[in-house]
Amino acid sequence: SKECNEFNNSNYDGNGIIYKRDQYWNKTTSIPSQASVLLMSGTLDPTTPIKYAESLLKSLKGTKKELIKFDFATHSTIFSTQMIPGSLDTCGMRVLASYVRNGGDLQSLNKSCVNKLSAFNLTVPDGILSKYFGTKDAYDGAFNLSFIFRINRGTVLYSSEHTHFTVRIHCHRFPCFIGFSRDYCAFYSKFPCAVL
Structure with missing residues (x-):
């Protein structure tokens, strides 16, 4: 772009960081029988859009997998899913703690907080x-x-x-x-x- 050209980054003489493809390249992962996968994603995450979490969930081989979607949450759902605006208590952390506490058993996962999150609000805090x-x-x-x-x-x-x-x-x-x-x-x- 015109803005980036002034920094001359595009004229870099070095080689790019390129890795040789190994035996795992372009392979779908199977979830081991003793394991489970918990994915959490915010629907407003611009860094890692939810479509990638959905794609990963679909491509994982196995049944012990779950994607929890947080409406209106941004990147890093552990922190961006505040139960009360400004609070350190987050739904993402509650769900993760439940997952760990239950040894990865998705059937016992407590995700009740997902439906209790605050509605979308564009009000900027006074501070x-x-x-x-x-x-x-x-x-x-x-x-x-x-x-x-x-x-x-x-x-x-x-x-x-x-x-x-x-x-x-x-x-x-x-x-x-x-x-x-x-x-x-x-x-x-x-x-x-x-x-x-």
Whole structure:
């Protein structure tokens, strides 16, 4: 892409990481008689879409296998299936604990929490709104710099003697810096900058 070309990654002279195909390549796995397979997948997982879990389940030879689908969960269902928003108690962990506690017996698996999960909700928690967006209303709220100062104390570099400050944030996995000066914003990364 045009964006990636400036990094010259496509002109790499080295060989790719290529493994020789072994005797297991393109073979379907049989579940050993003493084992079972538990798969858990979120329907909103962009990293490992549910279609791959469904395909794996279908291709495994054996009957002791189960796929638990979590509606509206994202990647890593052990953590993304909170019973109560903001809680550390997750349905994924409950199901996994039940699986281990019952020695992998899928018939004894307690998955009752799956039907008790909260409904899909696009409301952004206040703490996230304040911390990352500097507002209490994601849709009509005005930017309020004091929210960022109060919550991100450790990441805001500020001096009352200067006319500017810098806020260190993370932009979609990449650290970046936003520098503000009286009437402009300079965004020191490859993302567009908005005047705040």
